[in-house]
Amino acid sequence: MTEIDRDRGRYLIGAGLSALLTILAFAAVALGLSRGVALGIIGVTAVAQVIVQLRCFLHIDFSRQKREDLQLILFSLLLLAIMAGGTLWILANLAQRMM
Amino acid sequence: MRRLAVVLLVVLAAHPALAQGFLTPEGPVAAAQREHLIRVTMVTMIAVLPVLIGVPLILWRYRRGGRGAYRPGFDFSAPLEIAMWGVPAAIIVLLGTWLWQSTEALDPYEPLGTDPLQVQVIGLNWKWLFLYPDQGIASIGTLAIPAGRPVRLQLTTDTVMQSFMVPALAGQIYAMPGMVSDLNLMASRVGTLTGANTQFNGTGFAGQQVDVQVMTPDDWTAWVQGGTTAPSLDAARYARLGVAGTTAQALQALSLPDSRMHLTAPGLFASVVARYHDGAPLADRDQPGAPGFQPESTP
Amino acid sequence: MTANLHPGLNLGESHGAAHPASENRVFGFWVFLMSDLITFGILFATYAASGTPMGLAGGPGPAQLFDLTSVALQTAFLLASSLTCGMASLSMKAHAGAGRIALWLLVTALLGGGFLMLELSDFASMLAQGAGPARSGWLSGFFALVGLHGLHITAGLLWIGVLLGLLAVQGLSDRVKTRLLLFALYWHFLDLVWIGIFSIVFLRGLA
Amino acid sequence: MSGLFGHLDWTVTPFAAAIADPGTNTFVAAGAAGLVVLGAVALLGFLTWFRLWGPLWRDWLTSADHKKIGVMYCVIGIVMLARGVAEGAVMRAHQAMALNGGPLSAEHFAELFSTHGTIMILFVAAPLVIGLINIVVPLQIGARDMAFPVMNQVSLGLTAAGAALLMISLVIGRFETGGWSAYPPYTGRVFSPGEGPDYWIWSVVPAGIGSMLSGINFAVTIYKCRAPGMTYMRMPLFTWTALCAAIMLVYAMPPVTVSSLMLALDRYAGFHFFTNDLGGNMMNYANIFWMFGHPEVYILVLPAYGVWSEVSATFSAKTLYGYPSLVIATMAIAVIAFTVWLHHFFTMGQSASVNIAFGIATMIIAVPTGVKVYDWMATLWRGRIRMTVPMVYLTGFFILFVIGGLTGVILANPTIDYQVHNTLFLVAHFHNVLIPGVLFAMLAGIHYWFPKVFGFRLHETWGKRAAWLWIVGFCVTFLPLYALGLMGMPRRSSSFADPAFVPLQLVAGAGAVIILLALAATLVCYGVSIRQRGTLAVPFGDPWDGRTLEWAMPAPAPEWNFAVIPAVAARDAFWAEKTGGDPYVAPERYEDIELPRPTALGLVICVATTAAGFALTWHIWWLALSGLVGIGLAVMVRAFATQTTRVLPAAEVAVHHGRWLEAVHTARGITRDAEDSPANRGLAAPDTEVTP
């Protein structure tokens, strides 16, 4: 198997997994599962799909050379969590105290 | 420095204007806030004074040609590092603890005692309207409260965002359209204080002040009584208040003898808040305080 | 330097000088995407915080407005386009020639265009129901978030146009290769954002 | 409503207002507008008369050289500073007379503080900081240029477009009146229907995008373009602070771009993000704005801290004390800065737990900041200190910034903030950190690196006069505001009713006069220095006995910075060579150097963006569309460019470098005794032992 074949395989696996996870998430809603269960499935499949695509499409992994990217992404996610999470916390708290 | 700070505080406190500031508190909340300010200032001095004193000394001693021994390679000292990180960290731990306690204790939403006087505050451009639902009166630009009784203000605005502040009593809280925020305060002594809006809201902003009259309970009852016989705050009068203008202009436009009015609609406050939530768009002419506002058109 | 060669790309050692030269650009572009991620994050948070009765302001909500089938189709289009975009990068790595790359790019553009048409027709039907961005704070948040993603897709289509032009004029030069890499990153990133959108906006709204 | 000229006609100029309604107020406005027009005409005349259009175009506007771009950033900063300082002085003069009134109208005063705040933060402090980073960082890390020289030009163009729009607002129409934070709903369409907030939006958005691009550029440059051997822990501290500031720019600019554009959607397209009705939520604006606004002030102050690190080590002739601590503290400040934004709205009504979390996070920043201050003190300690101009500023910084930081810690207590939020106490706090913290550092940094860019030193005596005037003027102007704030005077007040405020207001007004003198002294300093550039010249490039790489090359620095990329073996790379070997040896061989070709891309984007912003402000849709399409086309056309670099042959470099080395070897170095004399040609001799 050449390097190119391996790479192509990786793209195809990524697309297949992504499709599968997407179908799972949509099915959870289409089948009318209870809201809690559905949200759980949606959340898990979304995170899983992000990881799959980072791995298979964007070629991010734990290897030495990619570590810089991974660090950048993790740092960004930290700040994203602070900003988006902070916003939700603050606005929910304000809404609860003021409406 | 500590002496200087105290002297400075005393000098400032003797100043007539400070009757308005929280350094001469007229109620328990402002007193606690002042206390907190002094505590924080004093403790931070531990970290700050070494700089204020040390810098001139170092500059003198180690000036080129000065007495200090020259050690060009000096770039690390473990004890110094520990002190540099440790002392500020310890101070912050202390200050953080105080911050925690005092913020919980002084949550403006917490009533200061049982049976507080309920006052509803509506911010308008550029005046404050106070409603006393239990007494059935309203008042523009004047907040009269009895000394010694806790007061619970509930605030909203019927225009842009504002911030209601009475420094000598409790500081400030934002007021916003369609929302209700709380400010609890109490005055311990009789007197006249000033309140203001601190959130810029247009050309009349600087004049949006409030007379806070702290009265004896008897005087206050009499003041309330007088209000019930004053002209009533009906829909048309309220709509007229929405036109941007100062307290004085409003009183004149409504031809009121003083700030008081008879509050006939006890649900006024709730309806002002609800106006912004009824799912219909508000045209410019229905938005009090806006340049396009037309009082006649408001339902 | 070579040990630290920049990733995310499909250029191998075989590409010689193009490889280190593209390093800074790819890394810089990653940083840009992270900045863009914050932009989307703020809009996500705004959207999520506005899904309250106050934010809905008595207007229609997710249940009335969202069409699961259409969203599923859009998702399929975008995922497929991500794959074809990957195939374009792969053809470059395999030295398959400018024509093959251009073909894959064209397919990617068609799929992206299909996505955009579906999204716009959903927007149009929402507007027809009186559920435009001016109806409520929640709808403002919806249109800003989903619309910004749509704008990114549009920009991506323009970018494909430029790439096709470059391939035609300059062939597969090193500079063009780097640009292809950046485009691939961009397009995959948009698919990642879309995962967030269909999960948080549509599926959560309909669950 | 919107024909060929949108909402535009002659009556929107302040001249028309001054004719229709003569008075102090309209005359001040018309005078300011007149100054802008006259200034522009004078500049055009000057350029034409001295036939400078060609050189301006060739050497500056189309240049992608990081040093020139840095200088142009600084020029924008200084031009805008003149306006900002003038507005500050006018505001202080007005408030000194504002008992129940004052000379200016309330609206005019509101325009003043809004433009002043926007200008000072985004178009003075930020360009000076970004300009200085541009000039210094590649020199310090041994790079030939920024990682993306052309994008650097585009960043400059976007910032310039924002500044240009702000200047235009002085002549055509009115600016926004809701402060630099422009809170809706006040700035929404319903309550501010005019063009004011639109001017604000369209100057802030391009500047924000430009700064974000600068951040990317700096970050990649520092990550990827360091000379061999320049490991992270050998980078000069200014570079470290620049790196942290760059990363912050990348993450802190999106919020302001987003919040401004959301405000624009509300205003132009009837969205309901921040409106009163239909589910708008103005609290979210405050939330998003300060997600940018807070990190922004640390973006400004971190590079300033970097300047202090360089200055304190150089002028005490000593290694920087506590390098690892300083690095850790810098990173800590950069990260924590993203977790504190709520302290700008403690009084919005959220519960105690939220305020506590953000209050404590805010206070924690005092620890790393304190460490930095102590580290600089320890750097001076056991040094051999020369009281040069940058050191005078450093002294002012030590004493005054600590007070500003202390009041910051006070504000971080929600309990106290309920009292002093939105009062002059807050105004005193932020001027107290911004001026001694950021602007003193920029002045010190300019004095320090000026010879590297222009080849001659600045005049020491005038520099010192200016520095002391700044320090004294600052104290007299701003310290009284603390007291006024504690007395309860709200910020942004065009008048006040309490006579007790008058004495302190008068003192502050007098301070503004001293500040104007200081500005004048600064300008005199530059003028005198330019006239005496012959005696002040330092062609050998090392006037201060410097420690870092940028001092290892001639002054002015050549376009290609380094004849050969240096190999770095120690932290104070140049110092190590000076003490351990010979820094002035010819390299074994020279290589061809690739340099970016000049391009007009940045200029085109600048013009198109200015046009689009102006057109959007005035609803001139055809022009807005043309501007936006122009930007897009420019970028696309650029994608097709192939000849983007030119090659400087090794022989040419060898000649240039060789000539300099030869001159160095025939010259005699000076000791620090002669630092401030014409004998200082930029070659340092080992300093002799001085007896007390």
Ligand code: HEA
């Ligand atoms: C960097 C920021 C900065 C700077 C330098 C200044 C400088 C000054 N400011 Fe500032 N000001 C703000 C930022 C700044 N301000 C902001 C953000 C606001 C809030 C706006 C709002 O409400 O929204 C504000 C508001 C504000 C107000 C309104 C207060 C109110 O709300 O009531 C006033 C009133 O007098 C004022 C006064 C002044 C004065 C007199 C100066 C100066 O004149 C002081 C002297 C200047 C310096 C000390 C600069 C340093 C000198 C140089 C850099 C030298 C030049 C260098 C070269 C030529 C190379 N400012």
Ligand code: HEA
């Ligand atoms: C360069 C700019 C700059 C800097 C560096 C700072 C630094 C700090 N600021 Fe400031 N701030 C502003 C610019 C800046 N600020 C501006 C522009 C605004 C208002 C905007 C507006 O509303 O228009 C503002 C407003 C502002 C507020 C909001 C107040 C309000 O709106 O009501 C608060 C509240 O917490 C605050 C806190 C702090 C703190 C804790 C620091 C700390 O970083 C300070 C740390 C420094 C020290 C503490 C001194 C040195 C330390 C020591 C000597 C030793 C250790 C000390 C201790 C252990 C205490 N700032």
Ligand code: CUA
């Ligand atoms: Cu303020 Cu809700």
Ligand SMILES: [Cu+2]
């Ligand atoms: Cu802050």
